[in-house]
Amino acid sequence: MKRKFFTNLSLLLLLNLLIKPFWIFGIDRTVQNVVGAEEYGLYFSLFNFSLLLNMLLDLGITNYNNRNIAQHNQLLSKSLSNIVGLKLLLAILYAVVTIVAGFFIGYDWRQFQILLFLILNQFIASFILYLRSNLSGLHYFKTDSFISVLDRALMILICSVLLWGGITNTDFRIEWFVYAQTVAYVLTMLITLVIVYNKAELLSLNFDRRYFLATLKKSYPYALLALLMVFYYRVDSVMLERLLPDGKVQAGIYAQGFRVLDAAAMFAFLFAVLLLPIFSRMIKQKESVNQLTLFSFLLLIVPVLGVTFASYFYRVELIDLLYHQHVEISSSIFGVLILCFIGISFGYIFGTLLTANGNLRELNMLAAGGVAINIILNLILIPKYFALGSAIASLITQSIVAITQVIIAKRIFKFNINIKRIAILSLFVAGVFAIAKLSIHVDLFWMYKFVGIIVLSLILAFVFRLINLKVLYNLFKNGE
Secondary structure, three states: OHHHHHHHHHHHHHHHHHHHHHHHHHHHHHHHHHHOHHHHHHHHHHHHHHHHOOHHHHOOHHHHHHHHHHHOHHHHHHHHHHHHHHHHHHHHHHHHHHHHHHHHHOOOHHHHHHHHHHHHHHHHHHHHHHHHHHHHHOOOHHHHHHHHHHHHHHHHHHHHHHHHOOOOOOOOOHHHHHHHHHHHHHHHHHHHHHHHHHHOOOOOOOOOHHHHHHHHHHHHHHHHHHHHHHHHHHHHHHHHHHHOOOHHHHHHHHHHHHHHHHHHHHHHHHHHHHHHHHHHHHHHOOOOOHHHHHHHHHHHHHHHHHHHHHHHHOHHHHHHHHOOOOHHHHHHHHHHHOOHHHHHHHHHHHHHHHHHOOOHHHHHHHHHHHHHHHHHHHHHHHHHHOHHHHHHHHHHHHHHHHHHHHHHHHHHHOOOOOHHHHHHHHHHHHHHHHHHHHHOOOOOOHHHHHHHHHHHHHHHHHHOOOOOHHHHHHHHHHOO
């Protein structure tokens, strides 16, 4: 299983490294700069608002289905025939509830026009994720890897034409950005549907009420978890936009710092994408997950610490490179937000393990606590510190959730506490921090020093034997 995880992770990371950095820093960043903080802040707050009720689109079906298909491959055709119909009904429910919620919040006509397309985009994106859960559940990881970057590749093509193709005589509008996402999602959905259809037997669209209720009964804990996690991860910009007189501008400033964190978190999320079906099958077959948990954790945390400390110490330079407005305050916000990357990465390992094991009650209680902490902190900190207050609230929330997930996982899986390994990891963290801090005094261009911190952190990991090159070589070559 470690070989399957490592080889497929390598492919997934390679594809995402080829596509997503250009999307995030080439397209999304350019759109932010072209339309300005206020316009992008409008879009960013509406996008996050559409995500808050995204749970209604899925009700935990995707994560439940991923785990279920990984453990029972023979159920693919029956599951697909019934769940497609259920997803269509949930789309109607999601659209109605989101529109009504937007009406009570007080969105104007232009905001509603953008929100309607964002609702459509959320449905299509959710449907793509459901289709992909069947592929990953069957362990077709290579196919799923290519599909995972297809929508972004199409958006890069479309947005590049709109931004630099010279086909229009008017300035780029934020609405075009939303429309480009719609076209890319539709094309990706159609391609993925054809691939999944070919993996299944004869299919028919069923609206079986009993099947729907039975599925929802099993999946609702996953739905609740998804809802709570989205709330404490995405509610900040919505609260900024609603609580402050210049809320759209503050949300736009927050978005500049958040975008880099979100980009980094995408790569950490790839670990969870592969680990959920692998952990699920191992637990089903009563195999020990201890070695894979430690292996995946070390493989993730080593680059995460390098990127986090490099980003923190060169936050001003990084934000100044990416954006044209509000650089000083955005860099301060980013400096706080990037520290969340460590806690988020812990969650993608230990939270995924607990999900695969079915410990939804513990995870939901923890996530509910995270939501309460985040909202209370935002209400206290936003009026005083504006967007920076939201960043501080996020860091506190993510840290508490991450530490608690590790404690729960240790209790359930009875992980041994290896004092020597903890001491070595602590020395590694201190070493990477020292390298990053001392690099400030080196007379080199900051980008060279940024990359150097990451490279030296990897070398330090080999020195401390947190990552063993011989083990990786044997794993890749022989599966040993």
